[in-house]
Amino acid sequence: MFDSVVLDIAIGLIFVFLATSLAITAGNELLASLFKWRAKDLAAGLRLLVGKEDGAGQASQPDITRALYQHPLLRGLHGDAATGGDSKAPSYIPPRMFAMALLDIALRPADGTGQLVAGNIAEMRAQIETKRGELGNRVTDTLLTFVNHVEVDARAGVDKLGRLQRDVEAWFNAGMGRVSEVYRRRAQLWSSLLAIFFVAALNLDAIRITRSLANDPVLRASLIAQATEAVKQEDPSARLTQAATPPAEDPNKALPTPPAETAPSATAGALRQLQTDISTINQLGIPVGWEDNPPQPGVWWWVNKVLGLLLTGLAASLGAPFWFDVLKKVSSLRAAGRMPPPPDTSNAPRDQPGPA
Template sequence: MLGILDIIIAVFLIYALFSSLVSGINELIVQMLAMRGRVLFEGIATMLGELPKETGPAIQRWYKNSMRRLGFVDKRKAHLTTLLYQQPLIDTLSPPGNSKPSYIPPAVFSSALVQMLTNNNASVDAVRQSLADRTTPLNKLLGPMFDEANDNLEKFKIKIENHYNAVMDRVGGWYKRRSQFMIFVIAFVLALGFNVDSVYIVQQMQKNPEQVEKLVEIAATYSNKTNENNDATITTSSDQKSDASEELLKNIRELKIEVNDFRNLGLPVGWHISQPITVEQTATAQKTEKQFSTLNFTLLPGQDNLLLVVIGWMITALAGTLGAPFWFDAISKLFAIRGTGKKPE
């Protein structure tokens, strides 16, 4: 029984480090593309009625919807949203440049929207005049809110904030689903690129108890560090916000460490690389001519069933979407079952 638990702990450790690598790459991509700000911009543009459902041929609709999911909204269609983002209340929420704020407080949004509607003349008469034409999508949305507020500008803003919060709940769901899909794609690409085949790994672990013992020792070390870090997180404050460039450099450094940790485990992963030997020419030719050869990448010995290999990659990719905390927590619970976990204080 303990032998099976040791193998499971070793495999979970691989999943934990692999998940850390996947999460690091995903966070790097998210920061470089400013995905949170892009999704927020799309949600607000949809709320203001500037992004209706795409029409036309199926391929064209798929392409446009895919670009929207990646946060690349056609600003020509989102004219009002662009004007809204130019309002000082929102524009000052993000650093100078093309970046967009990743979060806009409801009160700031409602005030900026009223200022945009009234051309910075936030009065009841100016709002009534701007909402006189009820044929536009935005006026259809805001007109009834203004009527229900009975010419009370503060009540009107509160109604805008309530609707904004409801839309932001949906936007949070969009971002979560897109993030999960992106994480799975990254995990599968890494599983294929590094040839991290879960089925093959388990098979090799059963044949190599020394490797399993080594991984269990490393898992115990990581588990203790994780518990200590969690305790430190509870007792310390994390309210300080770092600059975007510093955060990006920090993620790159952490990603480099995660790659090295994963690579230094000596796991049965990767590709078998062979270099064909070229036919030797004369001694003079060898000194004067460069010899070129190609590298051949093949599966590891024992990976004979391609379908089983693909299934192994899929299992690894799915494991990578669960995140490192999930696997480290599972390792801690397995150590408790095994009877060699962290001693009670």
């Protein structure tokens, strides 16, 4: 019995960490949408890849980021075709679209008319050289290197333009890998800061929550039921609203899960998702807020409170995917630990002795 209670408390606490992590993720998405981090990071990474470098001797190099953004293949990815600035820049560019746009700029004649120069290697190399002033030394030399690779691949019937496009896609993906790493580090930093803010604002004290779970079997059972529903989802992106939906007679306790948002309404969608996740935490039945737990005099109370808040904040900053995986494993352990009920032998026939 003791082991079962301890396991139930652990599942309930893990479920609280998961719900808090989802709220932090929603807050991070809201900040990313408000400040356009993805679009700005993509534009900065693109300039680093094809535009000007930071450093001496590069001031004369052209920045073709604007030309790429205004290319018909990429223009539809952002709202304002007349500008190539960060404010209207796309937050994602498919590698294939980037490669096709860059090669169209590099291999199309200077007057912008006619077919791409892609008949043979010599013509492709000469056409790229004529665009050096427009493309810049870095992009020109990179494309010429790719053309040399195509020339080395002398297999009969090789698709020269297709091979060149695949090399440009790989080059773009490598550059965007650095952009993703920058975004990931920023997101991790803000997740830690948001964890501190949410935990302190809602008074999500891990020690206090653990005591409530240990003393309230109804609360434990409620969280176990919600956790069981949550682990049936394939991933935490499905959120916990289905598991934490209040009874039909009290529909005002939760906000509905917002539908998938289009780009113009991404900020509003992120805000509604944050409201939903905070509402979900309030519905769990755990002690939340400072009204019934005001600060008390005494050093020990503050030590205990700060420790409990830090535990919740550090745990929630690990991220929803981490706690979702932990919840699935611990829930499986709990299900596997159940003893099967004894068989009903009240009506079973008794063995008859054989003949002597």
